[in-house]
Amino acid sequence: MKDAWSSDEIRKAEEPLIAAGEPLMARAAYGLAQVVLREVALRRAEGRAGTADGARQGRARLRGSLGSDGLPGQARVRPGRVVGRRTADAGAPGGRGDVRGAHAVLLVGPGNNGGDTLFAGAHLVRRGMTVTAVLASARAHEAGLAAFRAAGGRAASLADVRVPAVVELALGADVILDGLVGVGARGALRPPAGGLVRALADARDAAADRWPYTVAVDIPSGIGVDDGAVPGPVLRADRTVTFGALKPGLLLPPAAQTAGEVELVDVGFPASPASGAARRNGVARHAWGTTDPAAGRVLRLEPADVAALWPAPGARDHKYTRGAVGVVAGTSTYPGAAVLAASGAVLSGAGMVRYLGPEVVGTRVLLARPEVVVAGGRVQSWVLGPGVPALDPDDEGPDDDGQARRIFGALAAVTGVLSEDVTGGRMPAVVDAGALTMLEHRLPPSVVLTPHAGELAELLRGLGHEVDRTAVEARPLHWARTAHQATGGTILLKGAVTVVAGPGDVYAQADAPAWTATAGAGDVLAGILGTLLAGRSRAVVEDETLAARLAAAAVLVHGRAAARASAGGPVAALEIARAVPAVVAELLAGADPA
Ligand SMILES: NC(=O)C1=CN([C@@H]2O[C@H](COP(=O)(O)OP(=O)(O)OC[C@H]3O[C@@H](n4cnc5c(N)ncnc54)[C@H](OP(=O)(O)O)[C@@H]3O)[C@@H](O)[C@H]2O)[C@H](O)CC1
Numbered sequence: 001m002k003d004a005w006s007s008d009e010i011r012k013a014e015e016p017l018i019a020a021g022e023p024l025m026a027r028a029a030y031g032l033a034q035v036v037l038r039e040v041a042l043r044r045a046e047g048r049a050g051t052a053d054g055a056r057q058g059r060a061r062l063r064g065s066l067g068s069d070g071l072p073g074q075a076r077v078r079p080g081r082v083v084g085r086r087t088a089d090a091g092a093p094g095g096r097g098d099v100r101g102a103h104a105v106l107l108v109g110p111g112n113n114g115g116d117t118l119f120a121g122a123h124l125v126r127r128g129m130t131v132t133a134v135l136a137s138a139r140a141h142e143a144g145l146a147a148f149r150a151a152g153g154r155a156a157s158l159a160d161v162r163v164p165a166v167v168e169l170a171l172g173a174d175v176i177l178d179g180l181v182g183v184g185a186r187g188a189l190r191p192p193a194g195g196l197v198r199a200l201a202d203a204r205d206a207a208a209d210r211w212p213y214t215v216a217v218d219i220p221s222g223i224g225v226d227d228g229a230v231p232g233p234v235l236r237a238d239r240t241v242t243f244g245a246l247k248p249g250l251l252l253p254p255a256a257q258t259a260g261e262v263e264l265v266d267v268g269f270p271a272s273p274a275s276g277a278a279r280r281n282g283v284a285r286h287a288w289g290t291t292d293p294a295a296g297r298v299l300r301l302e303p304a305d306v307a308a309l310w311p312a313p314g315a316r317d318h319k320y321t322r323g324a325v326g327v328v329a330g331t332s333t334y335p336g337a338a339v340l341a342a343s344g345a346v347l348s349g350a351g352m353v354r355y356l357g358p359e360v361v362g363t364r365v366l367l368a369r370p371e372v373v374v375a376g377g378r379v380q381s382w383v384l385g386p387g388v389p390a391l392d393p394d395d396e397g398p399d400d401d402g403q404a405r406r407i408f409g410a411l412a413a414v415t416g417v418l419s420e421d422v423t424g425g426r427m428p429a430v431v432d433a434g435a436l437t438m439l440e441h442r443l444p445p446s447v448v449l450t451p452h453a454g455e456l457a458e459l460l461r462g463l464g465h466e467v468d469r470t471a472v473e474a475r476p477l478h479w480a481r482t483a484h485q486a487t488g489g490t491i492l493l494k495g496a497v498t499v500v501a502g503p504g505d506v507y508a509q510a511d512a513p514a515w516t517a518t519a520g521a522g523d524v525l526a527g528i529l530g531t532l533l534a535g536r537s538r539a540v541v542e543d544e545t546l547a548a549r550l551a552a553a554a555v556l557v558h559g560r561a562a563a564r565a566s567a568g569g570p571v572a573a574l575e576i577a578r579a580v581p582a583v584v585a586e587l588l589a590g591a592d593p594a
């Protein structure tokens, strides 16, 4: 499990360590320098092994290979391994790791983030690199600047050299370190740092593969550390070297998409409660008392977490104990969604899938999946709405083949409006597509709404919020939480990074390749989640935080299945469902089906 700490929590963790004289900044700077030396050396070695003009070509080739493992874009935002205080041979003179003569440009802000960067710059100079620091503010970390200059680094004030000259300098460099602001950042970058970053970001877009390797120090400067917003200019990084713990903005969209690969340097913080070490030691990060546990942490599930959650059958299980999923999806106009949702449910291991809908659609579902029972009966979860048109209150006779009536009936059961004598007890549900327009009562968290940004905006407008799709995409965490509070349901907001917000922790999952943004993929996800909810139906109703965890698990499996079906190319939704059994098998065997 990846576990992000807010800026407030980071400060609380630092305080006692700094008071005890722990050299946090020295550790951060050393770890940062080791990563930079390694990456520069790697690119130079690639360049030497290549054909023509050395390092620059090698850099372009290697950058192209990042994310080409079937997870384009996503592999780049997944946090990397903990490097701690590395002793890698990166940068060894004359060897494969030779970095002598390579050029680094440091963007240095006024605080400790700039201090980390300057101390790291001093390490780079000592390894034979040419390093230029651009001081973006009238102030700079005094000891850091002194150490940098003493090592032989060159420092220039932005006021003297001006933005266009810095852009030129950057274009000629091998690596750029963005150390303008870290966890002390407040809001969009102000001038002159904001103007500098905007110019560099534009130059990066224009230069494409000719742009130097870019490393963000702790965070990409300008992102919202705690909410993942991108309120102004940000220089997109190839890698973020972050200190002590992940920050929410490195996991949450849209900021997570500016961070590149995230690598954690251990500066001596206690382990987080999400880690095995913390569980063993009984360390609780909330012991510092700064975090409101009700606000929830920002987490990302990993394969082992999902394996532990998956309702794998035991020897005594039969189809009813494993859970029956009731699917109300599709119309005669949109029959495909019913096939996809039912396939997602069947192939992720439901004990039974029941389909409710028009006969013509039921026949198609049976043709694709003969395991499905096209008849009503007891179920342990509902999947409501894929391929069902939105309710139009002005349209007296919507062409929905009676699906809205069936959905209203199921919703009355899951929201507890009908007597349990009638419904046989509460059960969880997935509410997707057209069913999102049919909500009349406050929902329990065991009901998971699965909108994309446009659908969430529409839902929120119906609840009195002035918001459109762009606004939701700019602040997904905020609007997902708002929708949870307003409806009571758990919100799974679909996107390149999917956010799940319920009564407890928030999950930010980045598992799927960009190819997954295709018609029908969401129907498959709804089916997978239906199976997970049915497998733990009673527990989901009793534990109000479980639906969000299972929703995040479904997103991981769906994303990994999409990556497998895609293999780096286009993917059709039904192929995602077909890839699910192998992905689940690998998860349960303890492998990482990346
Ligand atoms: N404390 C330690 O020993 C360690 C810290 N580490 C690193 O330190 C940063 C956090 O450092 P801090 O000095 O608290 O803050 P920052 O460097 O992130 O930034 C503060 C300065 O930036 C200015 N600022 C804030 N927001 C903006 C903005 N939007 N635009 C422009 N400038 C901004 C702010 O100016 P004010 O006028 O607003 O006060 C400050 O001058 C942390 O991220 C680590 O990199 C290490 O981890 C090691 C241990």
Ligand SMILES: [K+]
Binding pocket: 113, 178, 179, 180, 181, 182, 216, 217, 218, 219, 220, 221
């Ligand atoms: K930074």
